Amino acid sequence: MTRPRRLIILSGCLLLAGGAWAAVAWSREHIRSVTGRSDPSGVSCLSCHGREVPDFTWEQSHPAHPDPAGLALSGDETRLYVACPGTGEVLALDCRDGEVLARVEVPDTPFGLALDTEAGRLYVTCRSGDRVEALQASTLQRLGAVEVGREPVALAVTRRDGFTRLVVANSRSDDVSILGTEPLAEITRLTAGRGPSAVAVTPTGDAVVANRLARVTDPDRQAVSEVTVLDPVAPRIRSRPPLHSAHLAEGVALMPGSNRALVPVVRTRNLLPITQVARGWVMTSALAVCDLRTGAVAQVPLDELNACYADPSGVVVDPATRRAFVASGGGDAVSVVDLDGLRAFLAEPPRVEGRSRDDDLLAARRYVVKRIPTGANPRHMALAPRSGLLFVAEHLGDAVLVVDTRTLKVRSRLRLVTDAGDDPVSRGARVFASARFTFQGQFSCRSCHPEGHADGLTYDFDIDGPGRNILENRSLRGVGGTAPFKWNGKNPSLKVQCGARFAKVLTRTAPIHGRDLDDLVAYIRSLPPVPPRTPGSSAAAARGRRLFFAERGPDGSPLTPRQRCSTCHPPPLYTNGLTADVGTRADSDDPRELDVPHLLGIGSSAPYLHDGRARTLEEIWTVYNPDDLHGATSTYSKHDLNDLVEFLRSL
C-alpha cells in the first residue's frame, strides 16, 4: 500500500473516530439538556424519538352496555326504574316481566336514582355532568335540572317540618348538596367524608351518608373513613362516626326499630406486610353498625374463614323479614343477614378474649343466613316489601336479578339488552371487578382501585422483604400509554404488570392469563383520567401553567432542564416515561430511581409521592423537597406554589 493511501485511510479513521466522539458527546449533552439527567444510561434516542405521541387510549370507542346502577321502585311496586350509565338512559320496567314501559335519554352518565312518590318525581344524578335531573315518574319526561357538586352518584328524598329536601352525594368533590325541590335548586353544600357514595334517610328525616375513601393520613396510621350524619333542613352536620381501618363504603341502610345504620365496608390491613392472603391478611368484607345517637360503631365480618365475599356494595333492609341484603360486587353474591341474629351477636362479649369481634372470621355464620349467587358485579338494590321481592342490579351483567325475599330464591332475571355483544373492554371490566382471580376470592382489582382510581392507601408488598419499599397505590385512570409501569418503572407493559408476577406478589392464586389478561389490559387502557378538580381557565391556573413550563425561576435565574417541571412531566400525558430521583427515597427504599408518574387527574390522587408521605400537592414541595431535587421550588413564594397547585389540579 502506498504511503499517501495509508495517510488517507488513517485520516479517514481519525475523522470517523472524531465524528463518533463528537456525536456521543453531543447526544449526551442533548440527553442532559432534554431530560435533565446527569447520567444518560437507560435513555436512548428511541426513548423520545422512537416514541410516538401516545394516543389517549381511553378515547377509543367500544360498545356501550347499560351497566345498570341505581334502582328505584314505584310506590305501588309495579314499576322498577333503572339508571343505565353506560347507555345514558333511564328505564321504567314492568316489575313482573321486565318489559320496558318507558325510557328516556339522560346525558352524562345517569347513576343514582331517588323517587319522590308524593310528588311523582324521579330524580337522577348525572355523574359526569355534575347535576341532578328531575323526571316525571309516570312518563319519564324531563322536568328540570340543577348543578350540584362533582360526580354525584347517589341521592335520597327526605321530608321534615313541611320541607322536602334532596340530599346528593357528590363523590368527587367530597361534599353533599342539599337541594330544595320547589323549585329544584341547591340550598347549600356540606362537607362530607372522602368520596360520599350512598345516602339513606332516617325516620326523623336526617340523612346518613356513606363515604368511600379514608381520610388522607400518615402512611403508618390506620385508614379511617366516616359516616356523615346530617340534618338536611337546618342544614348542618350532626356527627361523623369514624370507621377505623375501614373504607370503600358504597351503601347505607337503616336498621328497623333502632337508631342504627348499616354500612358495608372493606376492612383493610394495608399496614401489614402482604406475606399471605389467607385469613384476611390483606382485607376482609364487613358490615359496620353505626349507632347514630352515640356515634359508636361496631364492625362485623361478612367474610368467613374460608370463603370471602369481596367488595360489599349496596345494602337494603327488609323490615318484614328482619333481614338485610348486602351485595358483594366482587363475589357475585348477595349475603342475607338476619338482623335478630346480628343484634344477639352484638350483645355478646367477643368470642376471643382480648380481641374485638371486628376480626372474628368465625362470626358471620351467626348472622349470615344465606349467600345468593348473582350475575356479574351486583351493586345497587331495591326492595319491594309488600311484593316480597328484591331487585339486584347486576352492574356488569346488564340485568336485574329478582329474588324472593321470603324463600331467598331467585325468581327471575330481567335482561336489559339482548345484543350488547361481548367486547374486550366489557369483558375486562368483569375481570377487573371479579374477586375470582384472588385467593379465596378475597378481593378484586377494584378493591384497591375503586372505579379504576386509587384507594389512597399505601401497601407493603413482601417481595422486597417486610417493611421495604412501602408504596402508595397508584391510580389506573389514564395510565394507557404511560409505560413503563410500577413505581420502579420495571414493568414495560400492562400485560406484564397484571400477569404472573402479580399473582405471586399479591393475588396468591392462579394468575390472570390468556384472554382474561388481554381483556383486563383493554379495560384498563379504556379508563379515562379522573376529570380535573378545577377549571384550567382561572387566572391562578394560568399563572401556574407559566411556572410549570418556565425556563427561568420566579427570581429570573435560568432553570436547568432538570429543574423544570415540564422536563420530566411533558404534555400531553405529563410524563416522559423515564425514571428519576427527586430526593424522596426513604431508608427503607431500594437505591433506585422511581417512575415518573403522569399528572392527569393528579388533583384527585392524594396522597402523593411514591410512599404517600405527602398528604397534599403543596406538601410535595413545602415539606419533601428540601434540596430542590423535585423542581427548584425553594425560590417560589407561597402564591407561586398555590398557582402551581391550581394548574396541576386543572390537569
Add this chain to the structure above:
Amino acid sequence: MRSPWQTSLLLASALAACNDTGGEAVMTPGCLLVTQVPAAAEPWAGEDPDLRYPPGSRVVLVASPRRGADPVLLSEGLAAAGAPALAPDGERAAFMGLTRPEDPWQIYLVDLPHGRPERLTSRPAGAADPVFLPDGRVVFTALAQRGKGPGHAPHLAARDPGGEQVERLTHGAGSATSPTLIADGRILFVGDQPGADPPRQALFTINPDGTCLLPYGAHHAGAPRLRRPREAPGGRVVLLAAGGLRAAPTWTAVQLPTSNPFQAPRPLLPGEAAHCLAVEPTSGEGLLMCLPYEDTHAVFTVDPEGGRTLLFDDDSRHEVEAVRVEGRPTPPAIPGVIQEDAATGLLLCLDVKDSRPPLPAAARPARVRVTVPGAEGRLHTLGEVPLEADGSFLVRVPADQSLGFELLDADGRLLRSVPPFLWVRPGEIRSCMGCHPGHGMAPHNKRPQAVSHAPLTLQPPEGGDWTR
C-alpha cells in the same frame, strides 16, 4: 338374601360405559374407582397401609351399575393396592401399591380406562395416599421408616411425573398424612397437634410448594385420630374420625362446616355408629360412602338428609374406597414462592402477646428462643431474638427445619412454649399473628415495629445451654 334387583345391581360392575367410548373419554357418569379388599380380611380404615390394604387388595374401575360389565383391574401385577385418586383431566389415576407384601408401598400411575400401572416413586420407606395437583405433580404421604425418632415422622412430598425429583413439602416434627386438594388450591392434610398430650391430630393446610402452613380445623374434635379429609359441596369438610387409641378403633364419618371448622365435628349419619371406611364427595350434593352391607362393605351414595342408596357391592370383597370418575373444577394453581438458592426464610410475628390463654398481666416478654428437635426427644436451641416494644419480631431462620418457640422474659423465665412444628421454606416470608392467637381471627391492621429494620439473625442463648 338379596333381591333380584340387588343381585343385578351387585353384578353390574360393567365397564361397558367406559369401553363404549373407545378409551377416549373415561368421564362416563357413573364410573367408579374402587378399592376392593378380600372379604376374609378385617376391613380397616386406620393409618397403617398394611392393615388397610392386605394382600389381595386391588383397585378397579367399574362402570355404572346400570350398565353391566366386568370391572377393569387397574392394579394388575400388584400384590395389594388402594387409595385411588383421579387426575384433573380424568385420563389417569394414581394409587398406592406394592409388588410383594414385604416391599414398601409406592405410588403408581395408570392410564384410564385400562392401562398398566407404572411406578412413580421409589421410596425406601414407602409412599401412600396420592393426590394430583393442578400443575401435574403428585403429592403423597412419604411413610416413615419404622423405629426412627423425631424428624422421621410421615410427611408430605411431591413428585413431578416427568422428573426425578421428589420435593419434601412438610417439615414439622409431627406426622403429616392424608393429603387432599381443596378448592382454593391448598393441600389439606392431617397433622399432629403440637404439644397435645395425649397426642391428637387436627387438620392443616399448606400451599402446593409447602409454604404457608395454617391450622385448618378439627382442633377440638372429640376424636384424636383423623383420616381422609375431603372438601365436599355444601360448605363442609368430611372425614373419618376415630375415638380412641386402641388398636382397632371404629372410624366414623364426620363433617365440619368450612365456616367454622374448629368446632366439634358432627356425624354424617346421625344416631349411627357406622363403621365407615371412606367418604368421598361427588360433584353433586351426595357423598360416596363405604359402609357395612350384609357380610361385607359396599359403596353407597348418601344424600344430604342422610338417605343412602346402595351403589355397588361385590359380595366376595369389601369395597373400602370409591371415587367417582367425573369432571370437577380444577382448583387454581397457587404460584410458588420458593427461592431455590436460599437456605433460609423469614419469620415475622406480629405480637407475641396475642396469645391464648392471655399472658399473665405481670408477664413482660422480652425475647423468643427458637428451638429445633434434638436427639432423644430433647430440644436444641438455634438461638434467641429480642422482641420489639409492640411484641413483634422478624428473624431469619434456617429453611425446611421444624421450629419451636419459647417466650422468655428479661430474666429468662419461660412464659410460653410451643414445641417444634412450624417451618419456613427457602425464601419464604412466614407470618404469625402471635404465640397462640384465637382460631379464626384476622390480624390487627398495625405496622409491626419489627419491619422497620432488617431481619434479625438468631443470637446464641444466654447461658450457652444449647441442648435441653
